[in-house]
Amino acid sequence: MSKEAQKEKSMVLQKEMVEGLFNDLANAKELGKKVCYTFIPGNLSELIRTFDMLPVYPEINALQSAMRKKSAAYIKEAEKNAHSEDVCTYVKCDVGMLMKGNIGPTGQKIPDPDVLLLSYTGCFTFLKWFETLKREYPDAKVIMVHTPYQENAEMTPEMTQYMVKQFKEEVIPQMEEVTGIKYDEAKLKEHLRLSAKAEDLMYEIFQTTKHKPSPIDAYFAGVYYIGPINIGFRGTQKAVDYYEELLKEINIRIENGQGPITPEGEMKEEKYRLVVEGPPNWTSFREFWKIFYDMGAVIVASSYTKVGGVYDLGWRHDPERPLEALAEYCMNCYTNLNIPQRIDLLKKCITDYDADGYMTNSIKSCNSFSAGQLGMMREIEDDLEVPVGFIESDLVDPRYFSYSNIKNRLESYFQMLEQRKKLERETESV
Amino acid sequence: MKDLNVLIEECKKHAFDLNFTRAKDWKEEKEGRVLVGYMPIYFPREIIHAAGAMPVGIFGGGDDKQIIKGDAYYQSYICHIPRSIMEIALDKHMDHIDGFIFPSICDVIRNLSGIFKQQKIGKFVKYMDFPQNFLPEIGGVFYQQEMEHVLKYIKELNGVEVTTEALNHSIDLYNKNRQMIEFIYDIRQEHPWRLTIEEVYSIVRAGTVMPVEEHNAILEQVCTHIKEDIGTPQDKIKVVVSGAFCEQPALGLIRAVEEAGCYVVDDDYMLGSRMILGDIDATTDNPLESIAISYINQSQFSSSIYDVHNPKENRLAKIVQDRGADGVVFAAASFCDPSLLDAPIFQNAFDKMGIRYISFQFSENINQYKVIKEQVGTFSDSIKLWEDEPVVV
Ligand code: SF4
Ligand code: SF4
Numbered sequence: 076m077s078k079e080a081q082k083e084k085s086m087v088l089q090k091e092m093v094e095g096l097f098n099d100l101a102n103a104k105e106l107g108k109k110v111c112y113t114f115i116p117g118n119l120s121e122l123i124r125t126f127d128m129l130p131v132y133p134e135i136n137a138l139q140s141a142m143r144k145k146s147a148a149y150i151k152e153a154e155k156n157a158h159s160e161d162v163c164t165y166v167k168c169d170v171g172m173l174m175k176g177n178i179g180p181t182g183q184k185i186p187d188p189d190v191l192l193l194s195y196t197g198c199f200t201f202l203k204w205f206e207t208l209k210r211e212y213p214d215a216k217v218i219m220v221h222t223p224y225q226e227n228a229e230m231t232p233e234m235t236q237y238m239v240k241q242f243k244e245e246v247i248p249q250m251e252e253v254t255g256i257k258y259d260e261a262k263l264k265e266h267l268r269l270s271a272k273a274e275d276l277m278y279e280i281f282q283t284t285k286h287k288p289s290p291i292d293a294y295f296a297g298v299y300y301i302g303p304i305n306i307g308f309r310g311t312q313k314a315v316d317y318y319e320e321l322l323k324e325i326n327i328r329i330e331n332g333q334g335p336i337t338p339e340g341e342m343k344e345e346k347y348r349l350v351v352e353g354p355p356n357w358t359s360f361r362e363f364w365k366i367f368y369d370m371g372a373v374i375v376a377s378s379y380t381k382v383g384g385v386y387d388l389g390w391r392h393d394p395e396r397p398l399e400a401l402a403e404y405c406m407n408c409y410t411n412l413n414i415p416q417r418i419d420l421l422k423k424c425i426t427d428y429d430a431d432g433y434m435t436n437s438i439k440s441c442n443s444f445s446a447g448q449l450g451m452m453r454e455i456e457d458d459l460e461v462p463v464g465f466i467e468s469d470l471v472d473p474r475y476f477s478y479s480n481i482k483n484r485l486e487s488y489f490q491m492l493e494q495r496k497k498l499e500r501e502t503e504s505v
Numbered sequence: 506m507k508d509l510n511v512l513i514e515e516c517k518k519h520a521f522d523l524n525f526t527r528a529k530d531w532k533e534e535k536e537g538r539v540l541v542g543y544m545p546i547y548f549p550r551e552i553i554h555a556a557g558a559m560p561v562g563i564f565g566g567g568d569d570k571q572i573i574k575g576d577a578y579y580q581s582y583i584c585h586i587p588r589s590i591m592e593i594a595l596d597k598h599m600d601h602i603d604g605f606i607f608p609s610i611c612d613v614i615r616n617l618s619g620i621f622k623q624q625k626i627g628k629f630v631k632y633m634d635f636p637q638n639f640l641p642e643i644g645g646v647f648y649q650q651e652m653e654h655v656l657k658y659i660k661e662l663n664g665v666e667v668t669t670e671a672l673n674h675s676i677d678l679y680n681k682n683r684q685m686i687e688f689i690y691d692i693r694q695e696h697p698w699r700l701t702i703e704e705v706y707s708i709v710r711a712g713t714v715m716p717v718e719e720h721n722a723i724l725e726q727v728c729t730h731i732k733e734d735i736g737t738p739q740d741k742i743k744v745v746v747s748g749a750f751c752e753q754p755a756l757g758l759i760r761a762v763e764e765a766g767c768y769v770v771d772d773d774y775m776l777g778s779r780m781i782l783g784d785i786d787a788t789t790d791n792p793l794e795s796i797a798i799s800y801i802n803q804s805q806f807s808s809s810i811y812d813v814h815n816p817k818e819n820r821l822a823k824i825v826q827d828r829g830a831d832g833v834v835f836a837a838a839s840f841c842d843p844s845l846l847d848a849p850i851f852q853n854a855f856d857k858m859g860i861r862y863i864s865f866q867f868s869e870n871i872n873q874y875k876v877i878k879e880q881v882g883t884f885s886d887s888i889k890l891w892e893d894e895p896v897v898v
Contacts, residue, residue, distance in 0.1 A: 157849035161582065161840045193811070199611045202637070202811050203846035209813055210850060217813045219637055221644070224615060226632035237647040241638050413632070414619025439582045442842060446587065447616035449578050450623060467580065 085321040092303055092313055094181060100129050101183035109254050112188040112208065112215075115383045117196025117222050117405035121266035121310040121392070122246070126254045130307035131185055133204065137168040139180040141357035141471035149175065150472055163200045163440040164472040166207065173211060187212055190253055194220035194246075197382075197410030198443040218249045222405040228416045230406045238402035260397060266310030267394040273304055276318035278386045283325050284375040284428050288345035290328035292335040294374035295364040298355060305383035337368040346371030347492050350424045352378045352417075352451065353436040353444050356468040359476045363468075366482050370489045376424035378417065378444075381409035387420065410443045418451050425459055432492050434464040439475050462495055464488035509730040512723055513704050516711035521756070523570060523593055527715045528561045529601045539663045541655075542599060543606040544590070544614055545751040546809060547777040548633065549796045551785070552652050554717060555667045555675040556659040561602055562713025562777070565589040568755040568872045578620065584840040585868045586752035587617045594626050604629040604658055608777075610751060610809040611843050629658040637811050639801050641794075648797040672792035678717045680784040685724035686712075687779070689731065690771060694828050697743065697768035698736035700727075703760040709775045742831040742888045745824055746772035748847070750808065752838035754867045761874040762834060766885030770828040773805075780805050808843035817847065818854035825860055831888045834881065835864035861888060 103110050111128040113119070115135070123130050140146045149171025150164055156174070158167045172178070179185040191208055195201030209217055220241050223234040247258045280300060284293050291297070300321065308314040328334075334342040338361055349367075351374050356363050367374070381387070385407050393400045405411070412420065425433055433455050437445050449465075456463045466484050469475035507515075519527050525540075532538045539558035543550070550560040566572070566589030574595045575588030593599055605627045607618035618632040633651055636644030656667055686709055692699060700708075708727055712720035744767040753774060762769055785799040806812060806820040825833060835851065837844035848864060855862055863884045865877050 153849075157852045159837075159845035159848060162842050162845045166846065197612075199609075199615075199809070200842055200846065203808075203843065206812060207846070207850060210816075210853070219811055219813070221634075221637035221647075223634045223647070224609070224632055226615075226618060226634065233647070233650045237636075237638075237643065237650075240643045244640065244643060245638065413622065414616055415623050417619075418623065437580055439580075442583060442612040442616070445580060446583055446613040447578075447620050449580065450620045453577075454623060 085317060085324055088313075088317045088320060089299070089302055092308055092317065093306070096129070096307065097179055097181040097183055100131065100179070100185055101181075103129055103186045109189040110186045111190040111192050112205075113192040114195050114201050115305050116198065116408040116410055117194045117220070118305065118307070118383065119192065119194045119220070119246075119401055119405075120307050121263055121270055122242075122250070122401060123192070123307065124266050124310055125259060125263045126250045126256050128190065128250075128254060131188065132306055133169040133208075134165050135306055136172060136179060136185065137165040137471050138357045140168050140172055142360060143180065144358070145172075146358060146471040147473050163204075164470055165440060166200060166204045168471045169204070170207060188215040190250070191215050191217045192220070193217060194222070194405060196222045196405050196408045197224070198441075200443070216249060216253055218246055220246055220405070222411060225406060225412050225416060228413055230403055234406060235399055235402045238405065239398045242398045242401060263397050264394040267392040267397055267400055269312060269315055270310045270392040271394065273309055273314040273318050274384070274386045274391050276315065276322055277301070277304055280318065280322050280325060281376065281380065281387075283329060284373075286329050287429075288332070288334040288342075289348065289373050289375050290325050290333060290335065292337070292368075292374050293380060294351045294355065294377035295337075295360075295367070296335060297374070297377055297380040301380050301383055335368075335373055337364065339365070339368070342368050342371070342373065344371050345373050347432060347489065348373055348375045348428065348430045349432045349434050350374070350376045350421060350428065350430045351434045351436060352421060352448060354379045354382075354438050354441060354470055355436065356438075356476050357471050358469075358473040359478060362478060363476075363481070366485050370485070372489065375428035375430055378409055378421060381420075383408065385409055385412070385420070387423070414447045414451060418454050421451070422455060422459060425455070425461055430461065431496065432462045432464060432488070433459075434488070435466070437465065437467045439467065439469045440472070441470065462488070462491050506726050506729065509727065509735075512726055512730075513707060516723065517707045519714050520707045520710035521567060521569065522714065523566060523598050525561055525599065525602065525714055528559055531559055531716055532601055537663050539604070539659055540602045541604045541606060541659065542602040542627070544608060544617070545777060546608060546610050546807060547635075547780040548606055548608050549652065549800070550717070551672065551675040551679050551796060552656060552667070552793070553659065554678065555671040556656055557663055557665040558603075558659050559716060560713075562710070563590060563599070563605075564710070564713070564753050565869050566593055567753065568757070568870050570870075572870070582840055583613060584752055584838050585870060586838070587613050589869060590617065591620070594621070594624075599626075603627060603662055604631065606655065607632045608809075609633060609635050611841075613842075614751070628662060631655055631658060635800070635809065639814075641798055641801060645794065645797040645801055648800060649793045652793050652796065669790060669792060673787045673789070676785045676787040676792055676795065678721065680787060681721055682712060682717055682724065683779060683781065684784070685721065685728050688728050689724075692731050693768075694770050696731075696734075696736070696738075697741075697770055698738050699731045700736075701760070702763050702769040702772065703756060706756070706759050706772075706774055709778055712778060713775070740889070741766050741768045742885045743768045743770045743829060744832050744834050745770060745821070745828060745830045746774070746834045746836055747821055747851070748835045748837040748841075748844040748864075749774055749867070750776040750844070752841060752869050754836060755869060755872055757872055758867055758874050758877065761878045762881050765878045765881035767834065767881055769834075770830055771824050776805065776807060780807070808847050816854075818851050821851060822855070822858055822860060832861035832863070832884065834884075835862055837864070837866050839866045839868045
């Protein structure tokens with residue numbers, strides 16, 4: 076098999092998985108499956124699967140709409156309906172899409188929810204989002220799981236117990252009621268075993284950026300890599316197969332000394348290695364990425380790929396402590412870490428992956444990410460003496476993506492990196 | 506008994522004092538005293554009081570404080586309050602405050618707790634996670650653990666082990682405090698001219714920065730004054746102000762709404778001081794449990810509490826009805842996600858219920874209200890024209 080064909084195999088697998096899910100969703104009634112709307116950070120995929128439900132992720136719908144250039148119209152629709160200009164555009168995009176018939180990325184209608192599972196982590200907007208959806212779907216059952224914040228940089232036994240009690244006394248009984256399926260712990264454990272396997276693989280995949288050149292881009296391509304684990308396939312053999320295949324393909328790239336694949340083919344020269352904080356922009360995703368790869372910049376680590384789980388520090392789903400594992404998973408997603416923890420994690424990335432620079436993409440929509448980013452940036456700059464860059468954009472609102480502005484800023488930033496590198500080379504030669 | 510105007514002036518002096526002088530003086534009066542700052546919205550101040558410390562409400566810099574350093578911490582699309590809190594912290598206005606509590610209301614306040622930790626401001630920083638689970642044996646227990654965490658921090662500073670008696674005594678004092686504040690609102694419901702909303706606001710806000718005993722003494726006198734038939738009624742409609750529960754409008758803006766023709770008969774400006782509806786049981790062997798249960802069962806609706814079982818639009822509509830208000834003024838701090846994300850929920854419901862409303866956004870540091878005043882004036886005039894139409898709930 077040619078290398079290109081091998082590369083494609085993981086993509087094909089992912090495409091099949093996503094299409095399969097949306098097909099199942101379109102036929103949920105016929106398949107007799109209940110539909111569970113939930114969010115990525117803190118998603119309880121394994122539990123949803125244990126009850127044989129199909130997940131819908133409103134954030135994914137929103138970002139897919141943006142990539143298909145539909146978000147502007149959806150946002151406008153929501154704003155016509157009293158939604159403010161100044162709130163998270165994911166919510167407005169989703170609400171607008173709902174008002175326009177809730178047609179998903181594959182052109183099929185997404186079914187109404189039987190359950191709104193609010194197992195949110197690290198963002199208050201999620202709470203408001205489902206309050207809004209509940210009013211649109213009065214028959215849906217709301218299941219609330221409160222994830223305590225790691226305010227003191229720890230997950231205490233009390234916090235875990237609080238969550239486990241919620242699972243036992245609220246979540247599981249309500250899921251049993253909606254689905255008519257009895258809770259089967261053995262089944263959950265099996266899903267968790269597979270989750271841990273996928274997590275190990277994902278960890279290995281993101282570790283490969285230590286190589287020079289890095290074989291992957293851990294932000295722009297990374298957002299595709301985290302797809303299966305985040306959108307409901309965590310805990311399945313399919314996800315394990317996907318990540319095994321992906322790792323195989325990446326390892327071949329390493330053997331061949333190849334850099335990352337971009338939409339325009341392989342990146343030839345790795346000039347700058349960056350760590351990026353903050354979500355990407357989805358409305359001009361390709362143009363945004365192109366500015367980086369045209370300049371020879373590769374992202375060796377990003378915080379965004381950790382929103383659905385932080386696996387860098389050794390944590391994995393433990394099938395022997397199933398409900399505790401679910402609790403810890405929720406508490407350990409990136410935006411549920413406190414600011415000093417986030418700083419430490421980013422510093423570790425910069426050091427471990429030998430990055431030349433640190434870049435913040437500050438997203439107007441997202442206070443969960445953005446509030447505090449400037450202080451974080453300053454500490455990272457002071458402590459590691461690494462050049463820092465800062466740009467502003469939005470997730471799915473094209474009004475807040477200014478191509479020329481961002482390009483100008485990035486060009487100056489890369490110039491600064493170049494000067495710094497030159498200086499280093501000169502010092503070394505002296 | 507002091508003259509009402511003297512009391513009001515006293516309250517104004519304290520309420521907007523960015524040096525927190527009364528709290529500082531209280532601390533200096535006796536060795537080993539501890540001050541604990543808390544951010545909006547709500548915090549059970551009873552437990553701080555019972556631990557021999559004094560709670561100090563921190564509500565941003567208002568329109569007094571020029572922001573220079575704070576802007577370097579917050580992007581332009583984030584509300585104003587975190588930058589003004591940073592400014593007053595970095596300008597050392599809060600150096601005498603020992604610890605800081607950040608109640609869970611939104612991601613901005615939550616992340617600000619991390620910036621305080623990172624900057625090592627205060628001897629302790631606690632983000633207080635209020636339960637979103639409303640079963641006493643689950644969320645209630647978690648809440649008690651959170652309160653115990655705060656008490657542990659205070660004990661590390663002053664060595665005080667709280668007792669059941671002390672807690673019950675503090676609960677009792679704050680019960681009285683809330684009762685008197687509600688009395689003021691109840692009187693104003695029928696006689697809003699006896700005190701302006703600007704005066705009510707100043708009186709209630711002063712209570713967040715002085716010992717509760719002193720505030721209760723002030724409230725007692727205010728209550729006595731307003732039982733008398735003072736002031737002159739004016740031709741104004743009655744409104745409820747909703748949505749300004751965290752970042753506070755400047756006093757001038759609070760005043761402007763009434764000057765534009767609206768008696769504000771209820772509001773959520775100082776929601777934290779009025780959060781618990783009714784008394785907390787001050788007679789039990791487990792006062793922390795009483796506080797937790799009161800939060801679960803007796804809280805006012807709030808943007809920070811998931812409301813699925815008790816929709817907020819119905820609860821606000823009930824306040825409008827109970828207070829005999831003609832409409833609602835939605836006032837949200839610019840870029841305030843919780844408030845702005847609630848707005849469509851309220852407004853869609855009120856359109857159906859036939860409750861009239863207007864909305865505007867503000868920032869704590871704006872002191873030009875001409876446009877808002879005109880808007881409110883037009884609203885008031887239009888309601889006066891429809892005077893006979895009843896509010897449908
Ligand atoms: S605020 Fe941020 S984390 Fe929350 S829903 Fe919006 S984009 Fe997601
Ligand atoms: S004003 Fe609103 S967004 Fe800002 S800190 Fe307060 S609650 Fe949060």
